[in-house]
Amino acid sequence: MQLTLEFGGGLELLCNSVKVHNVTVDPQDGEEKLTMKKLLSWVRTNLIKERPEMFMKGDSVRPGVLVLVNDCDWELSGQLDTILEEKDVIVFISTLHGG
């Protein structure tokens, strides 16, 4: 499925300073749906070029990284269990850089 991923707040530096990525990600291992958990591991493998620890901790994003799915806080949609759909826009913003 086609997704738009956006990195901000300094996270874009981890993926060659590119902020917006239009990507195609499909559910794997015979699963029907793509969850945020699966997407994060895909991002880590395919988009993050350096210092992955700035983006992830364990199987989730590092605390202090905000995630929005279609401009809605992922804390409202089930975080890692959020199920993604065609043309969803997922935004990652780090809050960890200077103020």
Place this chain on the structure above:
Amino acid sequence: MEVAEAKSKKAGPRQCSTCNERRAALKRPKTLEQICRECFYAVFEEEIHQVIVENQLFKPGERIAIGASGGKDSTVLAYVLSELNRRHNYGLDLFLLSVDEGITGYRDDSLETVKRNEIQYGLPLKVVSYKDLYGWTMDEIVKMIGLKNNCTFCGVFRRQALDRGAAMLKVDKLATGHNADDIAETVLLNILRGDIARLSRCTSITTGEDGPIPRCKPFKYTYEKEIVMYAYFKRLDYFSTECIYSPNAYRGFAREFIKDLERIRPRAILDIIKSGENFRISTSAKMPEQGTCERCGYISSQKWCKACVLLDGLNRGLPKLGIGRARGLNNGLEKDSKQTNGTKNIQSKQCGTLDF
């Protein structure tokens, strides 16, 4: 059935708990409420207004400088303050005040953001540079001293640079973008360092009222998550690259710890601030006495202020002067000036992300 459930996760009944009309856009860390964008803007701005009013941060007719780095906190502060100033007739003259540390590839870029903010918000901008004030850029200092302790120089110089810039602007007060997460982090750091003097003042919403230019923190109770969400939803123009010289070590750990706590229990941030406020410092604890620097007249608990000690070291080719807390390190100064008392040198402090 399963599909329906999946749908409900995303689009379902998650309505704003305030207006009950629109779709919720975020979960507030402070209250765990689900709230829509419009209600979020309203409550975010109103809470800051209440903090300003309840703590009497400003008086009508005052000239106020906003410490502006181009980063998220100061950008949102500039936007919200100018908005509230109009909406509630504070009667303030607002200015943007930036410090140019002379860091190529970092501050020069973030200053461009501040210059855009100047136009976007219609606030006059004043930039003071380390080069003009001290004769050294951070690039030159790092060339001389390397990447160890450079944050000490930068932090000490910035603090004074902001005061000097504020004096040039003839403002009554300086407002900074320190948010609740920053303050909780600082409370913890001051406990870890055993820095009683800083612990007792780091939670004050206004400091330096006895000095020439008091400072205040209108975002003292504002969560970083909400500041970033506000900036994102409003598409505010801010700069978010980490300083190229920041090793970010000690403060970084405290910061990460705070963020881990927040994930488990978001209230922890406000509770740590509360704890910091409620510390009662024993009257027998020895506090440094505030005086003025004999060399430049800036407030200092020593004969010379920290900036003058550091600058003297740089100019004499002995950049380690004034670094660290050991008494012996002030040796080089003894020829020129005696320590007035036995209090420790200000501890070397890394700036981490508390940069503005």
